[in-house]
Amino acid sequence: MLTPSLPGSGVSVLGFVERIFDALPRVDQRRWAHVYLRSMLSTPGRKSVRRLAAGAEDAPRVLQSLHQFINGSPWEWAPVRAELAQWTGQGLAARALVIDTAVLRKRGEHSCGVHRRFVPATGRSVTCQVGVGAFLATLEEAVPVDWRLLLPASWTEDAERRERTRIPDEVGRCSVARQALDLVDAVAASGSAPVPVVADFSGEGGAEALVHGLGLRKRDFVVAVPGGLRVTAGGRSGVLPQRSGAAQPAATEARALLPGGRADAAGQSAVVSRAGQSRVVTVLGGTVGLAGAPGGPRQYRLFSVRTPGSRGQARLWLTNLTHARPESLCDLTLHHAVAQRTTARLEADFGLADFEGRSFPGWHHHMTMVSAAYAYQRLGRGAAAEPLAAAG
Numbered sequence: 001m002l003t004p005s006l007p008g009s010g011v012s013v014l015g016f017v018e019r020i021f022d023a024l025p026r027v028d029q030r031r032w033a034h035v036y037l038r039s040m041l042s043t044p045g046r047k048s049v050r051r052l053a054a055g056a057e058d059a060p061r062v063l064q065s066l067h068q069f070i071n072g073s074p075w076e077w078a079p080v081r082a083e084l085a086q087w088t089g090q091g092l093a094a095r096a097l098v099i100d101t102a103v104l105r106k107r108g109e110h111s112c113g114v115h116r117r118f119v120p121a122t123g124r125s126v127t128c129q130v131g132v133g134a135f136l137a138t139l140e141e142a143v144p145v146d147w148r149l150l151l152p153a154s155w156t157e158d159a160e161r162r163e164r165t166r167i168p169d170e171v172g173r174c175s176v177a178r179q180a181l182d183l184v185d186a187v188a189a190s191g192s193a194p195v196p197v198v199a200d201f202s203g204e205g206g207a208e209a210l211v212h213g214l215g216l217r218k219r220d221f222v223v224a225v226p227g228g229l230r231v232t233a234g235g236r237s238g239v240l241p242q243r244s245g246a247a248q249p250a251a252t253e254a255r256a257l258l259p260g261g262r263a264d265a266a267g268q269s270a271v272v273s274r275a276g277q278s279r280v281v282t283v284l285g286g287t288v289g290l291a292g293a294p295g296g297p298r299q300y301r302l303f304s305v306r307t308p309g310s311r312g313q314a315r316l317w318l319t320n321l322t323h324a325r326p327e328s329l330c331d332l333t334l335h336h337a338v339a340q341r342t343t344a345r346l347e348a349d350f351g352l353a354d355f356e357g358r359s360f361p362g363w364h365h366h367m368t369m370v371s372a373a374y375a376y377q378r379l380g381r382g383a384a385a386e387p388l389a390a391a392g
Contacts, residue, residue, distance in 0.1 A: 011380045013038045020087060020372055023079035032069040033369075035062065040351060040373040047351025070355075070369070071362040078186070080368055084375060085136065085145035085190035091379040092143060094136035096335035097187055099180040099199040101150075102131040102343050104353040112165035112360045115152045120203045131367060132176055134183040135339040136192065139274070139331065141378060142339040144346065144371040146186050148179040149363055167360045177206030181213040188217075196220040198335045202227075202315060208290050211318060215298055222319040222332045227255030229318070230291035231302070251291035254316055257284050258304055270326035271308075274334060280306045281326040282314070305333055342374070350374050 017034040024030050039052035049070060053063035088094075105128045106114050118125045130150035135142040155161050156173040174182075184197055197214055201207040202224040214221045230251045269282040287299040301322045306314035317333060346352035350373050355366040 011376075013041065013376065013380075016372075016376050016380055020083050021080055023083065024075050029069065029073060029075050032065055032073075036066055036069060036369055037373055037376070039066075040369060041377060047354040048356055070365045071357040071359060073365075074361070075365070077361075077364045077368045081146045081371070082186070082190040084368075084372055085134075085187050085192050088136050088143045088145055088375055088379065089190075089192040092136055092138060092141060094138060094193065094195050096137045096195050096198045096332055097184065097192070098135040098137045098142060098335050098339040099183060099197065100133055100135060100336065100339045100343060101176065101204075102133060102347070102352060104129040104131060104347075104355075111355075111358045112161075112167065112363055113149045113151050113155055115154060129363070130176075132179045132183065133339075133343070134187050135342060136187070136195075137198075137335040137338050139334055139338060142335065142342040143375050143378060144342065145190075145192075145375075146183050147364065147367040147371070148174070148183060149360065150174075150176065150179065165359050171360070175206050175209065176204050177201070177209040177213070180210055181217075184214070184217065184219065194219060196222065196321070196332055198222050198332055198339075200224040200336055207318070211290060211300070215320065220319075220321055222317050222321070222329060224315055224333070224336070225254060225318045227253060227258075227313075227316055229254040229316075231257070231288040232291050233286055233288055254288075254302055254318075257288075257302055258282075258314060258316065268326060270330075272327050272330040274331070278308055279330055280308060280314075281330045282306075283326050283329065287322055288318075303329055305330060346370055346374060350377075 014034055017030060017037060021030050021033045024033065035056065036052060039055060040047055043052055043055060045051070049066050050063060053059050053066050056062040103117065103119055103126065105126050107127070108114070109127065111129060113129045114127060116125050117128055117130060132148040132150060133144050134146040135144050137143070151167070151171065151173060153173050155167070156171070180199060188194060197219050198221070199210065201210055203226070207223060207225045207229060211221070211223055231254050232251050269280060272279050272281055281303060283301060283303040288302055289298060289300065298320070299322060300318050300320050303317050303319065303326070304314035305317065317329070319329060321329065343352070350370050352370050355363055357363070357366070
């Protein structure tokens with residue numbers, strides 16, 4: 001069978017598994033978690049269950065057991081992810097909690113949650129699953145600690161599909177914004193520090209719902225919003241001034257406030273250089289509210305981030321950190337790019353899109369193992385070694 005530790009690591013894989021998977025009730029489940037995780041770390045290329053089992057003695061038996069562990073075993077993933085978030089928080093001085101989506105392409109139509117989706121980055125529609133992930137992040141590293149699977153109505157309202165893929169009764173159709181808030185709640189419940197939430201909803205519906213939910217939770221945030229977001233000046237009421245002194249209607253599109261827009265509320269600008277690249281951050285003058293937002297007046301600031309020389313339009317962000325400096329706001333937005341790089345690496349090196357099963361529990365088990373493997377590879381031999389060793 002596989003040996004218990006990786007060469008050169010400060011913490012054995014076995015020790016890591018004993019802490020992160022301690023909530024698994026059966027010894028054999030924890031044992032196969034150890035085998036699966038170590039195989040993910042040592043197997044190059046595609047991370048199918050067959051390939052993960054190939055390097056072990058008695059591969060046919062191991063293949064059957066690993067397949068059962070991921071697809072058939074009834075272990076709960078939420079306590080494992082809570083422990084992973086807590087462990088990651090001990091080893092990573094996170095400055096942001098990033099919410100990001102992962103588009104996992106699929107060929108067939110039978111895997112849980114598969115649907116056609118337009119991907120703005122490619123300008124094409126693809127057949128895919130969509131995972132919504134939570135990442136604890138610094139400007140150098142982002143570690144995934146929890147996930148949700150987006151389920152369209154074609155899945156949640158189809159009794160045969162639900163039964164076949166074992167979707168729990170309590171799981172219904174849920175927007176990306178609602179899933180993002182669930183992730184924020186789950187990571188908070190794990191004991192992680194309440195760092196600002198960073199999310200890109202510029203291409204998603206539901207930016208208003210996300211902002212409102214974060215406000216109710218008293219969480220600081222920066223959220224990229226679509227240019228068509230309807231905002232009002234000075235909270236929920238008031239008028240938007242033009243340079244001529246004329247008044248605009250009480251609500252306008254956020255893009256109109258960008259420098260050169262028809263309402264043009266340009267404010268303080270700064271050039272911020274990070275990792276050899278400069279960005280122009282413009283914090284628009286005055287506070288704004290969301291048009292028609294429930295729950296009473298709330299004040300936010302809009303700011304834009306633009307890379308000099310780029311042909312793309314400046315990205316527009318909304319924040320409740322109304323007194324933060326442009327440099328601080330820019331740094332928070334950069335955490336999202338770090339999480340996106342992690343997602344790309346998860347797909348290339350950690351088997352993010354390699355799950356071959358079709359069930360809802362199987363998908364969550366796989367994503368838990370991918371996240372744990374990445375966390376160990378990035379933190380297991382560094383800052384997180386001391387807490388884990390003490391726990392072992």
